Amino acid sequence: MKQNIDLDRVDRKILALVQRDATLSHAEIAERVGASSASCWRRIKAMEAAGYLIGSVRLVDPDRVGRGVTVICNVRAKDFSPAASQAFEEFVRDSPEVVECYSMSGDWDFLLRIVASDVADYNSFLMDKLLRHPTVAGASSHFALETLKYTTELPV
Structure with missing residues (x-):
């Protein structure tokens, strides 16, 4: 079960660092945040257990x-029955071209980010x-x- 922890200034610095470079050692992180390596290791383990860090x-x-x-x-659904929703979610999970999917409010039901090799490749998927x-x-x-900004970093 994920517990809630109070993030302090050092925890937030650690989160910012590991989002930028997950290959940093505990010693490198410790040096950059002004803490001991053992302390950083404990903090990272606590943030993993609490669900703040969910993967590398x-x-x-x-x-x-x-x-x-x-x-x-943008995708419009035919219906919103549980079976239809589950089928669409499975389709999205099983489609490697779809790298992001959001259920949306407004005129469209879903927003997908799709990667393709070229226009013909996308046309085939579509x-x-x-x-x-x-x-x-x-x-x-x-x-x-053109990609003007792309990041996976969240402000912490």
Whole structure:
């Protein structure tokens, strides 16, 4: 069970550092935040147990792996029955092209961020998978021309 802990200034510095570089050792973190290595280790373990830190990943450059096209796609659902919702959620989880999915308020029901190798690749995903899914009523696609900001860091 996740417990709540009061984050102090040092905890927040640690969170900021590990968001930028998850490869930092406890000693490197300790040096940067002005604490001992053992203290940083205990703090990190406590933040993991409390659910503040939920994973460690390395980010991959999409261009280097042939996924340099980013598409923001709004999706409208046909219905909102529990079965339809579950089917759409499974479709999203099973589609590696979909890297983010949000349930939305407003005119559209979902917002997807999709990565593709090129326009033809995205068109294939859209026409052969997304629009053929029985829960999808329609979609609107917006191609990113340039990435001005992309971060996974949260302000702490």
